[in-house]
Amino acid sequence: MTQSPYKTVDSETEKSSDVVWHQASVSHEDRVKSNKHRPAVLWFTGLSGSGKSTIANAVDKMLHDGGCKTYVLDGDNIRHGLNGDLTFSDADRIENIRRIGEVAKLFVDAGLLVCSAFISPFKSDREMIAKKLNQGEFIEVFIDTPLGICAQRDPKGLYAKVKTGEIKNFTGIDSTYEAPQNADIVIKTAECSVEDCALQIINYLKQNGYFQ
Amino acid sequence: MTQSPYKTVDSETEKSSDVVWHQASVSHEDRVKSNKHRPAVLWFTGLSGSGKSTIANAVDKMLHDGGCKTYVLDGDNIRHGLNGDLTFSDADRIENIRRIGEVAKLFVDAGLLVCSAFISPFKSDREMIAKKLNQGEFIEVFIDTPLGICAQRDPKGLYAKVKTGEIKNFTGIDSTYEAPQNADIVIKTAECSVEDCALQIINYLKQNGYFQ
Numbered sequence: 459m460t461q462s463p464y465k466t467v468d469s470e471t472e473k474s475s476d477v478v479w480h481q482a483s484v485s486h487e488d489r490v491k492s493n494k495h496r497p498a499v500l501w502f503t504g505l506s507g508s509g510k511s512t513i514a515n516a517v518d519k520m521l522h523d524g525g526c527k528t529y530v531l532d533g534d535n536i537r538h539g540l541n542g543d544l545t546f547s548d549a550d551r552i553e554n555i556r557r558i559g560e561v562a563k564l565f566v567d568a569g570l571l572v573c574s575a576f577i578s579p580f581k582s583d584r585e586m587i588a589k590k591l592n593q594g595e596f597i598e599v600f601i602d603t604p605l606g607i608c609a610q611r612d613p614k615g616l617y618a619k620v621k622t623g624e625i626k627n628f629t630g631i632d633s634t635y636e637a638p639q640n641a642d643i644v645i646k647t648a649e650c651s652v653e654d655c656a657l658q659i660i661n662y663l664k665q666n667g668y669f670q
Numbered sequence: 671m672t673q674s675p676y677k678t679v680d681s682e683t684e685k686s687s688d689v690v691w692h693q694a695s696v697s698h699e700d701r702v703k704s705n706k707h708r709p710a711v712l713w714f715t716g717l718s719g720s721g722k723s724t725i726a727n728a729v730d731k732m733l734h735d736g737g738c739k740t741y742v743l744d745g746d747n748i749r750h751g752l753n754g755d756l757t758f759s760d761a762d763r764i765e766n767i768r769r770i771g772e773v774a775k776l777f778v779d780a781g782l783l784v785c786s787a788f789i790s791p792f793k794s795d796r797e798m799i800a801k802k803l804n805q806g807e808f809i810e811v812f813i814d815t816p817l818g819i820c821a822q823r824d825p826k827g828l829y830a831k832v833k834t835g836e837i838k839n840f841t842g843i844d845s846t847y848e849a850p851q852n853a854d855i856v857i858k859t860a861e862c863s864v865e866d867c868a869l870q871i872i873n874y875l876k877q878n879g880y881f882q
Contacts, residue, residue: 482727482728482731483727483730483731483742484727484730484731484734484740484742488734489734489741492734492737492739515694515695515696516694518695518696519694519695519696522696522700522701522704525704527704527739528696528780529701529776529779529780530695530696531776535776535779539772539775539776539802540769540772540773540776543765553755557752557769560751560752561752561773561776563751564741564743564747564751564752564773564777565776565777565780567741567747568739568740568741568777568782570780590751
């Protein structure tokens with residue numbers, strides 16, 4: 459169930475001049491056992507302004523307050539750090555999501571429940587990441603907010619810039635957003651509060667045995 | 671002391687049609703408080719075969735067994751994953767270390783004690799990473815094993831391949847290794863067992879208040 463996707467050297471002997479070297483390491487299973495929950499990535503996908511980051515942070519806070527080991531990957535800590543070298547070209551957008559998926563996988567291997575909040579508009583990119591993780595370790599969360607409401611909220615003022623032509627190739631306007639057809643969780647933010655949206659996700663995790 | 675290097679939105683209100691959105695998030699300080707230790711990256715550097723990965727895993731196991739939240743970044747989980755697209759060109763070697771540094775920083779932000787085990791031969795690369803982290807969050811660990819002993823151990827058979835000319839640009843042979851001049855910890859693997867080497871690092875962490 460919780461096999462590490464990476465090769466783990468459990469015991470290996472290397473000879474130095476006169477010292478026998480026993481290599482011991484912590485297995486993925488050991489890391490999982492030390493926490494009160496199973497690890498996974500909650501992969502939030504949705505339009506700009508749909509509420510991905512807000513809900514991801516709310517879920518993260520509930521999990522953290524409940525004693526889970528968690529982290530959030532979002533624009534704040536990825537865009538200017540790991541992916542600071544990437545542009546908005548098609549190839550770089552794919553590379554952006556690939557790297558985030560790889561980092562999420564490392565956090566899952568470390569035993570954490572990690573929320574990832576990026577538009578990730580393409581089905582093939584999301585599938586590529588799901589395939590890299592073990593069964594039950596990738597949970598697709600579709601933040602299903604209608605474009606009109608996203609544009610109305612416009613928390614970063616981006617839709618306004620699209621209107622004036624200042625921004626091109628904007629997801630949902632003149633660049634495709636491929637909505638998930640079989641997301642594990644679908645959240646309708648137009649119909650409930652942030653807290654209720656987050657609770658739906660917490661309930662999914664409980665019902666599926668991620669924690670008690 | 672434990673400020674997050676990333677922008678954290680503590681409270682922000684966004685208006686949906688008729689719902690007020692309060693954004694709450696877990697701060698770096700919150701994550702640190704939930705663990706029994708301060709977070710940091712133990713940045714192991716040394717020649718191929720010096721014992722970086724072996725000692726990093728031994729330290730990781732001691733910390734894990736002591737209740738710390740830990741992870742190891744090494745060739746096994748980085749080379750074929752996040753950095754699977756990189757070659758051994760000069761530019762890609764720098765990019766390799768840059769990305770590992772950024773990932774280590776994310777793990778530190780998440781509150782973990784992370785061991786990173788890569789040759790990382792260039793002083794400038796190591797300094798670049800140290801600068802990205804807060805004071806006390808980057809601990810340079812020099813695995814100071816003489817080249818002759820590394821070549822004798824040759825756990826991956828690489829020195830043998832260098833001898834036959836199968837491998838070129840090998841660190842310590844025909845590519846420079848810039849030994850740290852002011853490492854926080856210097857480990858002489860030729861003089862003690864893996865366990866004793868690991869204990870020296872554990873003692874450093876205790877003495878410097880990373881945990882009780």
